[in-house]
Amino acid sequence: MAEDLVLDTAIRDWVLVPLSVVMVLIGVLRYFVSKLLRSSQTPDAKVVREGQLILRARNLRAAGGFIPVKSFRARRFYYTNEENGLLHVPKGQAQNPQAQMFSDPNMAMDMMKKNLSMIIPQSLTFAWVNFFFSGFVAAKLPFPLTPRFRSMLQNGIDLSTVDVSYVSGRSWYFLNLFGLRGLFSLILGEENAMDDTQRMMQMGGGFGVDPTKNLGAEKDGIDIIQHEWTLPKMEQRAEMVLRKLVK
Amino acid sequence: MVGATEEARLNQLESQVDNGGGGAWEYLCLVRKLKARRSEKVLRHGIFILNSHIARSKLGGEEWTLYEQVAVAAMDCHRNDIANDCIEALSKKFPGSIRVGRLKGMLLEAKGAWPDAEKIYAQLLVDNPLDQIILKRKVAIAKAQGNLAAAVEYLNNYLETFMADHDAWRELAELYISIQMYKQAAFCYEELILSQPTVPLYHLAYADVLYTMGGLENLQAAKKYYASTINLTGGKNTRALYGICLSSVAINQLTKGRNKDEKDSADLQPLAAEALLKDYKERAPEKLPLVTAMLRNIKLVS
CATH class of the missing domain: 1.25.40 (Serine Threonine Protein Phosphatase 5, Tetratricopeptide repeat)
Structure with a gap:
């Protein structure tokens, strides 16, 4: 184990604090910019309808035993018949979301705005941090850690002898990026603090999910289940309940 | 809730x-x-x-x-x-806010100026055809005017799209009951039971509708749903207890005691009657003779 490293106080004054302050300021700025750019999007009737349809079909699958057989069969037919069942998607009609995106300029526009408020500042700050602050130790954690954290905390330092509790400049940037949510919720109010990680997830979810696939899966699920009416059991149980009550 | x-x-x-x-x-x-x-x-x-x-x-x-x-x-x-x-x-x-426009429409409704209110809502719907609150207000207008058929129609249109909205299903069920379309009401209650299978009120209402429709099959189903209401409320629901008594009497009248299926749960109706009497004894003793006489009339207690 090497001797303890001594960190220059100038590192604290010129790297650690400014980096955090800049991250906070950028977060706030980005919040306002995205608020300006946000267009109130009107949901598409078809999309809403499909979402609700899936909810309802899921209910049928989960609680089908609570309604009589006849009603259950009627519903199943209504959802899954091959002619005009609600969950039945005719072949070939399944829309390719990418094609849909190109046909709808609004969607592309939304995507671009999202990118503007998220990717651009992020890549700019990352480039800036990478240029100025990478390759040296910026802080020391007051507690020891296992070597597994090395890749997380010492990004940009390729030395295996440095103790893991030292944090590199670039890693400090990442810690700030993902850890400032609490602070934003204090500054901007509870629901306004959108986590960057959340945003990334949304971006990922936006691409390539085919709603018709969900419908198809739900249809298969409903086709499979057997109807078992739970109500006859209820009668016996009610008897037990009443017997206890009368006693 | x-x-x-x-x-x-x-x-x-x-x-x-x-x-x-x-x-x-x-x-x-x-x-x-x-x-x-x-x-x-x-x-x-x-x-x-x-x-x-x-x-x-x-x-x-x-x-x-x-x-x-x-x-x-x-x-x-x-x-x-x-x-x-x-x-x-x-x-x-x-x-130019939609929310304020909604309030203006509601004020007109409160004053009883239905056509004006409808005009405002129609304008708002042009911009945003999927505004759930406004679509529901339109149902409310039709209902307030006593035009139940139109209310049912609007509500059905609404449910075409927002089919997982159980409050709307409940409203539709009540509307159907008030215009005596029990089959449709039963469908709505089935939908409600599917979405929230543990709410005893839906089971009870569904049983009521089935009992009202009559017929052996419906009566038997009604009795089962009354039983499940008892199960879900722990036997505290008086209406369900009455329901068990009345539906089993009706079933007996139809089958004249020749029914085999009902043998398994033959104990249910005397138990329900007993629970009913006990409940009245505890909470409303002055009405006990009335209930006893009624139950004696339908030959549930001797």
């Missing part, structure tokens, strides 16, 4: 505010969160806050939410003048 603990908290806050203990804003927030309908109190305390500059400026941006809440409460209490003032203030602050 308001849970028991939340209601207790609400009542406690209400009495505190009524007796001058402060906390009016917390009370109003809670009412809004629980969607409780206590318009008189909301109106009184809300107006008090709105009239004092100091209290109002403390709210910051929430002030406008309060204006909206008070406006709706005022309409509910038929103080259209107050509602009008609130809406004026709001539309000065947010010109």
Whole structure:
């Protein structure tokens, strides 16, 4: 184990604090910019309808035993018949979301705005941090850690002898990026603090999910289940309940 | 739906505010969160806050939410003048807002100017054809005019798209019952049972509809759903107990005792009758003879 490293106080004054302050300021700025750019999007009737349809079909699958057989069969037919069942998607009609995106300029526009408020500042700050602050130790954690954290905390330092509790400049940037949510919720109010990680997830979810696939899966699920009416059991149980009550 | 603990908290806050203990804003927030309908109190305390500059400026941006809440409460209490003032203030602050437009429509509704209200809603729907609240307001207008058929039609259109909205299903079920279309009402209650299978009220209402429709099969199903209501409420629901007694009597009349299926649960009806008598003995002893006579008439107790 090497001797303890001594960190220059100038590192604290010129790297650690400014980096955090800049991250906070950028977060706030980005919040306002995205608020300006946000267009109130009107949901598409078809999309809403499909979402609700899936909810309802899921209910049928989960609680089908609570309604009589006849009603259950009627519903199943209504959802899954091959002619005009609600969950039945005719072949070939399944829309390719990418094609849909190109046909709808609004969607592309939304995507671009999202990118503007998220990717651009992020890549700019990352480039800036990478240029100025990478390759040296910026802080020391007051507690020891296992070597597994090395890749997380010492990004940009390729030395295996440095103790893991030292944090590199670039890693400090990442810690700030993902850890400032609490602070934003204090500054901007509870629901306004959108986590960057959340945003990334949304971006990922936006691409390539085919709603018709969900419908198809739900249809298969409903086709499979057997109807078992739970109500006859209820009668016996009610008897037990009443017997206890009368006693 | 308001849970028991939340209601207790609400009542406690209400009495505190009524007796001058402060906390009016917390009370109003809670009412809004629980969607409780206590318009008189909301109106009184809300107006008090709105009239004092100091209290109002403390709210910051929430002030406008309060204006909206008070406006709706005022309409509910038929103080259209107050509602009008609130809406004026709001539309000065947010010109062209859909929410304010909605309030204007509601004010017209409160005044009974149905065609004007419908015109406003139609305009708002052009911009935003999927506004759930406005679509529901249209149902409310039709219902208020006594045009139940139109209300049913609007509601059906609404449910075409928002088919997982169980409150709408419940409203539709009640509408169907009031125009005596029991089959359709039964369908709606099935839908409600599917979406929330543990709510005893839906089982009870479904059983009522089945019993009303009559016929051996329906009666047997009705008895089963009364039984499940008893199961879900722990036997505390008087209506379900009566339901068991009446439906089993009706079944016996139809089958003249030749029914084999009912053998398994033959004990259910005397037990229900007994539970009913016990309940009356404890809670309303003066009505006990009436119930005993009634049960004796249908030969459930000797």
